[in-house]
Amino acid sequence: MGLVSRHAFSHAPSAGRRTSASVPLALLMLLFGTAAHADPLLDRYVTEALASNSALQAQHFAVEAALQGLSAARGKRGPTVTLNARYTAAEGGRVIELPTGDLVNPVYQTLNQLTAGSANPTAFPQIDNTDIALVRRREQDTRLSFAAPLYAPEIDAEVHLRAAQLEGSQATREAYARALVRDVKTAYLRAVAADAGVQVLEASRASLQANLRVAQALVAAGKATRDQGLRAEAELLDIEQRLNTARNEARAARRFLNLLRNQDENTPVDVRVDTTEPLGDGSAPASSRPELRQLDAQIDEAEGARKLARAAYQPVLAVVADAGIQGVEYGSGRDPDVATVSLVLKWTLLDFGTRRAAVSRAAAQANQLKALRQDVQRQLALARANAADRVQTTADSLSTAAARRAAAEESLRIAERKRDAGQLSQAEFIDAERSATAARMGLLLAGTEQRIAAAELEFTEARFPLPAVLSGVSP
Template sequence: MSGTRAARRRSPSLIACALIALAPYAAAQPADDQRLDAYVREALRSNPVMDAGMQALLASDLEARATRARRLPALGLEARYTRATGGRTIDFPAGQLFNPIHETLNRLLEERGEPAMFPTDLRDIEEPLLRPREQETKLTLRAPLYAPEIGAAIAARAAATDAARAGLEVTARTLVREVKRAYFGAARADAAEGILEASRDLLAEDLRIAKVMEREGTATHDRVLRARAEMLAVEQRLDAARAGTRQARRQLARLLGRDDAAGLVLPEAEPDGTPAPAPADPGPDAEADTVSSRPELARLDAAIAGAEAQVDAGQARRLPELSLAADYGIQGADYAVDSSDDSFGTVSLVLRW
C-alpha cells in the first residue's frame, strides 16, 4: 500500500490527466439531473475495476518514464575504502642474489687494503599485492551515444501506456452505461410499483362499492367475487413489482459500491403516474459516432503498435551499441590530495555488439 501511495505522489500529473479523460463520462447528463451525475461520479470513484485500471495505467506510465530515462546520461559517485591483510605477495630474492656478490666485492676490496663497502645482510623482499589501506573515490559518467534498442523499448512502453489508457476508457464507458441502465431501471420499477399500489386502492374501493350494491340488492354476488379476484391479481403483481424494485435498487447500490440501497434517491414519477423519462444521453456514445474514435479499437491499435515495437527491439539487439564512459577521482592510502596528486581521470568509448 505504501508503494502505491508513493507512486501516486511521484506521478500526480498522470492522475490528473486520467481524471480529465474520464470527465466526459462522469458529466454526461444535462444540468437538470444532478443526482444521476453524482451517482456516475460515485461509481467511477468506488469501482474496484476502475481502480485497478488506474493503477495499471500508473504503473505503465512509470515504466515508460524509466525506459525513457535510459537515454539520459547517468552521473554517479562511487567510494571505496579497503583494509586488507594477507593475500598474495610478490617475492624478490634480493638477499640471495646480492649478498654473495657483495661478499665477493668486499673480499676484493680487503685484498687491496680498502674497507668493505657493500652490505651483506640484505633480506629477501616480500611485497603484498594488496595494500593494507586503500581508498578510491570517483565520479562516474555513463551516456549512451547510439542505442537503437532503447528507442524501440520506448516505443513499446508508450504503446502499452496507450493500451492501458484506452482500456480504462472502455471500463469507464461500460460502467457509466450500466449505472444509467440500473438507475432508470430502478426508477421504472419504482414507478410501476406506485402504479400498482394506486390500482390496488382503486380496486379496493370498487370491491367496497360492489359489497354495498350487493347488500342493497342492486348487484349480484358474482360482481363482488370478480372485484375481489381483480384486487388479488393486482396484489400478486404488486408483490412481484416490489421484489423487482428491491433487486433493481440492490443492483444500482452494487455499481455504486454501497452495501445498503436504502439511501438511494430515484427520479419521481410524472403526475399521471408514469415514470420520469430518461434524458437524452449525449455522452461517450454520441462522441464516438465514428468507428475510428472507439476506445476498443484504440486499444487494439496500441496493442498492435506495441507488438511491432517489440519486433523492432528484437531486431535492434543485433545492432552495435556505442556509449561514453568517463571517470574522475582520487585514490591512495588516505583521503588526501597532496603534492603527489593521487587524482586520476579516464574517458572511454565503449562498443558492444
Template structure:
C-alpha cells in the first residue's frame, strides 16, 4: 500500500494530488484497489471455468435447449399454414362389374326402322336402316385415371391466428424455462463447489490438529513411562486424538460427496479432480471478501419462474381466444387443374381446371366448442392462481436468502476474533507447557478451542460464499401477482 501511495504522490500529477488528496481519500482509493483485486480474483477463480464447462455438457440444460427448439419448430409449422400448399394427386383404377344403365335403343328404334325399310323395299329401293341393339352402359369404367394439381390456402382463419399467438408465448415460456434450468445449475454448482472447499478447509485444519495431538500423545506416553505423569494424561491425549480423527473422517466423507455432486452436475466422472481456491483468511482479505459478498439490490434481474408463468398465462389466454374463435366461419380457396380419362393419352376434352372459395362454418356441435372454451378458461384461472402463489414464494425465498447472507457475513469478523484469541491463548499455554508451568489439561483445552475457532472461521467464510450463491439465485425483480377473479367469455 505504501508503494502505491508513494507512486500516486510522486507521479506526473504530484502537484494536483498533493493539493486534493488527503489521507482519507487515499485510504478510500487503496481500499477500492484492494476490493477490485478481490473481485478480479473472484472472477478468475477455477469455478468460472467449471461453470462454462457444465453449461456445455450438462444433459438437463441440453434437454431444455431441445425443448425450446421443439417449440420453435411448432411455431414455424403454424406460421407455414398461412402460405398456400401445392399438391399433386394421381389415381388409376381398374374395375369390373358394378351397376349399369340400360337404354332400350333397339326396342324403341327397331320397329320404326323395320317399317321404313319395308316401304323402301316396296318402292324398289334397298333397306337403309340397320337393326339396333339395346345398350347397357356401365357406371364404372374398366380403366380410368385422374391426375390433378391442387393449390389451396386460407383466406380467413381466426383459429389459426390465435394458435400462432399462443405458440409464440409458449416459445417464450420455454425459453424462460431453459434460463431457469441454467440459473439453477449455476446455483447448484456454486453451492457444491463451496461445500467442497469448506470440507477441504476443515480437513486441513483437522490434519494440522491431528499432527499436534499426535506429538502431544507421544510426549505424554514418554512422560508416563518415565513416571513423571499419571495414566490419565496419555489416555486423555489418545481420546482427543481419536476424536479429531473421527471428525477428519467425516470431513473427508463430506468432501467426497460434494465432489461427486459437483462432477455429476459437470457431467464428468465422479472422481475427476477439482481445483479449489487457495485463500488466506487474513484481516484485509476477509474485509474485501465481506464487502464483495454483501447483498446489493441494484443487481436484481427478472425471475425466469415469473417470466415463464407470465408467458404461459399469455399463451393460455390466446388458447382461450382460439377456443372462442371456433364459433366463427373460416374461408379458404382451392384451385385444381389436370386431366382424366380412360388412359394417359391427351387430347381434346381431357383437361380440366376449377377454382373454388370454400367456407366452413360449424353451426351446431352438441356443445363441443363450449366445453373446450370452458376448459381453456378454467386452465387460465388455475395458471393465474399458481402464478400468484409462486410470486409470494419467491418473495419469501428472496427475503430469507438475504437475511441468511447477512447473518453469515456478520459471523466472519466474530469468528476471526475468536480465532485470534484462541491462537494467542494456545501460543501462551504451549510456552507454559514447555516450561512446565501449565498442565496437560490446560494444553488440550486450549488446543481444542483453537481447533474449534479455526474450523468456525473456515465454516463461516465458506458458508457466506454458499449463501451468496443462493442469494444471487433469489435476487430477482419479482412482481406481486394476483389471482384472476374471472375471465370474460
C-alpha cells in the first residue's frame, strides 16, 4: 500500500487563492499509490507483529510443547537405564519360632545321664529355641536396571499420534499468523484512512473559515443579511465537531495497531510513506489454507489414536537386566553381588470391551473430522470467492468515487468563483462544499475498502510469504 505524507495536505494555500483540487490530488496519490509504490512502514509493522504479538508467541510455545511430546514418544523406542537404591532400617515385624531346643535338649540330657560315671562322660549343652525375624533390622538393595522394548506396537502408534499433533499445532500457528497479517494490514489501513479523513476535514474547515470571513465582510458592507454569516458559522462548527470525532477514531485506530504489535497503546504510529520505494508484490503463490492442514493433522491424529487403541490388543515384550548388590550393609566384597536377566511379556487377554470401545471412539472422531473438513473446505472456497468479488466491486466503486470527486471538486471551484463575484448564495456555496467534502471522504473510503478487500483476498488464498519459522514442516 502506498500513501503520501501528511504534508501533502498541510500546505494548502489560503482561502482567497486556494485551489480546491489540491486535496483531491493528494487523495488520488493516497488511494492509487499502491499501483506504483511499496509501503515500507506497513512491512515493518507486519514484521514487528509477527515477532512480538503475545498470542502468536503462545502459539510458538504450543508448537514447542508438541515437538517435545514427539521427542518423548520417539525416546520410548530406546533402552532405559535406571539406578534403584534402597536402604531399610526396621523394628518389630513377624517372627518364625523354631523349637530346636525343645527337640534336642531331651536327647542331650539323656545322653549326659547315660554317660555320667563312665570314663568319657558327655556334657551336651542346653540349646534355646530359635527365633527367625522375617524383617531384617538393616538391609540394602542397590542395582542398575536396564530395560529395552523388543516388541511394543503401542510405541509406534504413539509416535504417529504425536507427529500428527505437531503438524496440527504448526498449522494452527500458521493460521493465526496469517490472520494476524491480515488484521495488521486492516488496522494500518484504518489508521491511514482515519488520519487522511482528519486532513480532509481540516481542509474543509479551512475552506469554511474563508467562507465565514467572506460572509462577514459582505454583511459588514451591507451586501448580505446577518443570517448568511450565521449559516457560515454554524457550518464551520459542524466541521469542528466532525473533526473531534475523526481525531478520536484516528487515535483508536493507532491504539489497536499498537495492540497487535504488542506495543504500549501510546506508542507513536507513523503512516507516512517513502514514495521512492518501488512496489514489490510481496505475495507468494497461493497455497493450501493452514486451516485445512490443521484438520488433516487432526484426522491423522484421530487415526493415530485408533492405531494406539488397536495396539493394545497385541502383546508387549521387553528385556530387563539388573545388576547390583544386596546385604545388611554396603561392602566391596563379591558375596552380596546380584545379577538377573528377564524376558517380560505383557498381554491383556480380557478387558470387558474397553479396548474395543477405544477403537470405535477414535474411528468415530476421525469420521467426524473428515465430515467437518469437507464443510470447512466449502466455507473457505466461498470466502475466497466472496473476497474476489469484493475486490472487483471495490475497484468499481473506486472508479465511481473518483469520478464523483472530480465532479464535486469542479462544482466547488465554480461555486467559489461565483461566491467571490457575489453571484452565489451562502446556502448554495455550503451545499457545494458539503458535496466536495463528502466526495473526498467517499473516495478515501472506497480506496481503503479496496485495499482491505485485497488484504482479505490475500488471506483467503494464503499468499503472504511468512517467515520459514512460521511455515515449517514437522521433523
